Amino acid sequence: MFQDRFHWGFGIEDTFIGDPHPVTGKVLDEYELTDHYRLWKEDFDRIGTIGLDSVRWGIPWYRVQPEKNKWDWSFTDQVIPYIVQEKKLHLVLDLMHYGVPTWMKQAYLDPDYPQYVEEYTARVIERYGQYLRFATPYNEPHTACEFCGNRGEWPPYLSGYHGYFDVLKGVVRGTQRQTKLLQKAGIQCVQVECSGGSLTRDPSLSELADFECVQQEMFFYFLTGDFAGLEKWFPLFERYGLTESDLKAFEAQRCTIDIMGINFYPQFSYQNLSVQPDGKPVRTNCQLWTEDLKQKILNRYARFHCPMMITETSVRDDEEMKKRWLQEASRTVFELYQNQIPVYGFFWFPIIDMYDWEYRIHEGPKEDFKARFGFYNQQRQANPCVEIYRSIVKEVGR
Numbered sequence: 001m002f003q004d005r006f007h008w009g010f011g012i013e014d015t016f017i018g019d020p021h022p023v024t025g026k027v028l029d030e031y032e033l034t035d036h037y038r039l040w041k042e043d044f045d046r047i048g049t050i051g052l053d054s055v056r057w058g059i060p061w062y063r064v065q066p067e068k069n070k071w072d073w074s075f076t077d078q079v080i081p082y083i084v085q086e087k088k089l090h091l092v093l094d095l096m097h098y099g100v101p102t103w104m105k106q107a108y109l110d111p112d113y114p115q116y117v118e119e120y121t122a123r124v125i126e127r128y129g130q131y132l133r134f135a136t137p138y139n140e141p142h143t144a145c146e147f148c149g150n151r152g153e154w155p156p157y158l159s160g161y162h163g164y165f166d167v168l169k170g171v172v173r174g175t176q177r178q179t180k181l182l183q184k185a186g187i188q189c190v191q192v193e194c195s196g197g198s199l200t201r202d203p204s205l206s207e208l209a210d211f212e213c214v215q216q217e218m219f220f221y222f223l224t225g226d227f228a229g230l231e232k233w234f235p236l237f238e239r240y241g242l243t244e245s246d247l248k249a250f251e252a253q254r255c256t257i258d259i260m261g262i263n264f265y266p267q268f269s270y271q272n273l274s275v276q277p278d279g280k281p282v283r284t285n286c287q288l289w290t291e292d293l294k295q296k297i298l299n300r301y302a303r304f305h306c307p308m309m310i311t312e313t314s315v316r317d318d319e320e321m322k323k324r325w326l327q328e329a330s331r332t333v334f335e336l337y338q339n340q341i342p343v344y345g346f347f348w349f350p351i352i353d354m355y356d357w358e359y360r361i362h363e364g365p366k367e368d369f370k371a372r373f374g375f376y377n378q379q380r381q382a383n384p385c386v387e388i389y390r391s392i393v394k395e396v397g398r
Helices: 036-050 074-086 113-131 141-150 160-184 203-214 218-224 231-239 244-252 290-304 319-338 385-396
Strands: 007-011 054-058 090-094 134-136 188-194 197-199 259-263 270-275 281-286 308-312 343-348
Touching: 007 090, 007 308, 007 385, 036 074, 036 385, 054 074, 054 343, 074 090, 074 113, 090 113, 113 160, 141 160, 141 188, 160 188, 160 218, 160 231, 160 244, 188 218, 188 308, 197 203, 203 231, 203 270, 218 244, 231 244, 259 290, 290 308, 290 319, 319 343, 319 385
Parallel strands: 007 054, 007 343, 054 090, 090 134, 134 188, 188 259, 197 270, 259 308, 308 343
Antiparallel strands: 270 281
């Protein structure tokens, strides 16, 4: 059981948008951008010296299934056994970290998407089930709905709340199928979602801010078929295409949450919501800290009563803040664990610097889009957080 002790982990950024952007022609494959396809073994060997016991790492579905009836497991056949057998790490496998295969032209709008992702999951279980105790069916459904359905930056390039909910329906239906397969195979599902929203001091924006907080956890309600607390939003759902029959369908396929993954970034998980002179709402990053993380954990537990872990947290660019957050956030989470709150892990994500998702939609070389979240830069040079994390794990233990 994952819950037998506290786990210290890390993650490798694994966003895969394989569809070339309509304007720039770029794809967003973080393994390719960070050279992880070539350096994967060195990466795990290098990070292995810190003394961590767990890793979040994902399969690039669009490469594994380049055509509808063609599968290529050559990369994952090397990496997954190495992670588990050689490095002795608990692997929390990301099955979906956003993008779908490029042949799925309608992406989540394809009526067969739930069937396709179910087949993919079944093949992963068949091939790697012996290595798997934990898997994430879908990382951050809200982010997918936002970029695919609301902003129109990722396939199927929709916009507005109608697009958001159209994508969400496909994601939920698919994730429910994945979850049932994984649980039947004895693999615990780590259901990972955003943990933020919007805050405001403007009474005219309070309802919008409330809804933007609800957006970042309503996936859990839909997954479990338990809508208590969402009733006030039903008219909005209906207005944008999420109907009573959709909710009944979610309820009919409801799943339990084995472990809830909380993704929390102190610099931007929450936004300050205010009004511009033209009357339009504007959002700016809201700086939060460990008390806010603690309250998020306690609130999630009070609502869902399930085991949890911090599946993503980090600080971008500011090295001094990064060191402070690593020390204080890890201490906060571990103290909750010691005080019998069932939060069983802390994952720094990503541990290797990544490239901003803006790379795909803007012209320019990848060097213009470096996002310094990690303990190692893109050239694998370490910063002081490596030693800090090593000391935390050694001193605090499990």
